[in-house]
Amino acid sequence: MPDATLLDQVKDFANRANPYPVYAKLRQNPVSRQNDGTESGTWVASTHGTIASLLQDPRVSSETLPPADRPRTGNPLTDLIVKPLKDWMMDRHRVFIFRDPPDHDVLRASVMHQFSRERVQAMRVRSERLVAELLDEKRDAREIDAVDDLAYPLPVTVICELFGVPREDEPKFHGWATQLATALEPDSLSDTEIRAENSRTFDAIGGYMADLIKEKRRHPQDDMLSGLANEATPAGVKMGDYDLIATSILMLVAGHETTVNLITNGLLTLLRHPDELERLRQDPGRAPRLIEELLRYEPPVQFRTRKTLSAIDIAGVTIPEGADLVLLLASGNRDAAVFPDPDRFDADRAGIRHLGFGGSLHYCVGAPLARFEAEAALTALAKRLKAPRLVEDPPPYRPGAALRGPEHLRVAIDGIS
């Protein structure tokens, strides 16, 4: 079966730097079955139209996580009584990117209520300051790593401040976030080692969050976690503690693992298109459209997975009930039917209906944050880096195929102004 290897090729680390030719092959069949050995199979949607349609199809579920199965300890009391209870609690309180309505909607509404315009605006100003400070630290350098020096610390500081995580605890999150982000990589779900490690990590970060939530109840501050822990939404909803812990973890991990790729992919793309870099330097007002094109051209989240609850007829095929779905967002973004000359980076293209933030009810909660963090970072980099050059192209990539981005991005410079 010729399709059999295409999804494997997407996952194959060898294609990480440039997965787009594989996506183009996948688009020859808008929805294709990938031979994964299961009865219902894994199906990949690769065109803009099919992805957009499936994103809002009620027969498509986000509840893709297999039932919790915490590692056994060998202690019979723990394994027979505590483990099933904990597994049950895990299943009941999944993070809301892995949940369907109505529960998803209630949890998301609580977050959106705290994600107020004032808070987001305040972080915008803060982002610009942070970028300035981070670049000031490297003022005399002749080479920077755009990831470690800016693209990682910026969104991490922003999400921690937004949630009210003390700055000194931030390093703990680095490892936790990297580990938990593997849950978005399809193969990790069937890997018992990774799942066991994720369970341990979830316990660790969950324990930390439980303590922090207690603290926010005793001493509420003006941050999102205090708000979520103490205030109900206008509809009168207040999250229970387990949902609150899970939701906080989701937000913190998302803040750690996505925007970093947007900023890094952004600088990489600009360095590969020096004319665009120069235009941005001269006109920072170009940043918003440039970032929309970036979200199309090199989206931080390349694909998301779903499951079918019923059979679905689409694009001439029938996806059976219970099938695994891969919505290849980054491929839909390169669909020539929607974006003429799709492999060209062109910030001036009209009507960029990209799928970079997903769509429908799971549309990225942090989209406004991501946009202005990227804007602050890229405009400052364009303005302040003197004669930036890529040290290696392509750069080394992080392992993830779904959350895809460079591990490091070394840039030689003649200084920072």
Next chain:
Amino acid sequence: MASGPTVERVIVAGAGLAALRGAEAMREAGFSGPLTIVGDEPYRPYDRPPLSKHVLTGETPADATTLPSSLGADVAWILGSAATRLDRAARTLHLADGRALPYDRLLIATGTRARPWPNPHEGRLSGVFTLRGRDDAAALRAALAARPRRVLVIGGGFIGCEVASLCRQLGLRATLVESGPTLLSRVLGSAVGGFIGAIHEGRGVDLRCGSEVEWLEGEDGRLVRAHLTDGTRIEADVAVIALGALRNTEWLDGSGLSADPGGVDCDAVGYVLDRDGQPDLRIAAAGDVARFPHPLYGGRRAALEHWSHAVAQGIHAGRLLAGVKPEAPYGALPTFWSTQGDVVVKSAGLTTGADAVAFTQGEPGSGRFVAVYGREGRCVAAVSVDSARWLPAHAELVATAAPFPPHGAAADRPARGITILAPGFA
């Protein structure tokens, strides 16, 4: 006809959304001859949906609703003068100001007007409003801004629901009187209408279903209270008459066209029909006033008062009159939305004639749900209440006439399984 030997004259009767899109479509299709647009209101085409929403809250001024247009200076506008008579033999359109305009092609898009309060004396009381045009909306906005003690809404259709819920948003007391068993019972049936009514009651609308206003009492020419047929009195200084619309077809009396208060009849292509059922190939109709056989509904004739329909059928008719042969009969899937306070009701398809309704997603009691209407074992319509994201998938079921009841499993499906009820149209 753009390439025809003689220059033909086109008149568009009506100056609303369908008329505008029709005129634009003619130009885009290459018709460059004389084009005249006639409207009874003194305004260029404007957008009506905001009139019962943002205009009433004061967020949008009534005169900021003018529709953007691609029409150029080569279009003659005759505004403020209604069409009064059509003489097909002489191919002449007569206007209220006495003018007689010759035509070679005519687009009928005269739309509808608000059904007035049956007692004209009471209807003229200060404080009594209808809501159809820009001036109506501006006047009602001024009345609401004066913080009336209570607003009485007569009629529980979409406009009535929008006005009553909007009054609650403004912090005004509102009573809605509806003669049917529930809100929206004619269009959506009482099964769905009942749940929508519960939402509005939850938001503080004083809902009186199964009641009728017998008469409106005034003092010194001002509305002071309404008397219901059950003997109750409602003290109110503003009343909004929301009893539906009347189609503007009187001017077609004597034209020989098949027209009545339900609309002017068209064939499947879009040409109007005369009383013998023969198409008049010089005249097409579009928008609220056009009653046409819908291919999705077994050719049942309907006139649709929907925004998206006015656009799509306007374009269809405009191209037809410009000489573009249609590839298929006009048959866009009917869709509409209604913003009722913070509740958005959206619909795809036609509920008319449905024999069952299935609650397929959400929990109706929670105020967020999707209902699918079935007729003879096929999906004919879907309505979402605060769940618009699911509607496109359901529209697909309707467009393909999928078997009813639809798919058995879905995200956000009701916990107790899908309930199927009689729609309960009033």
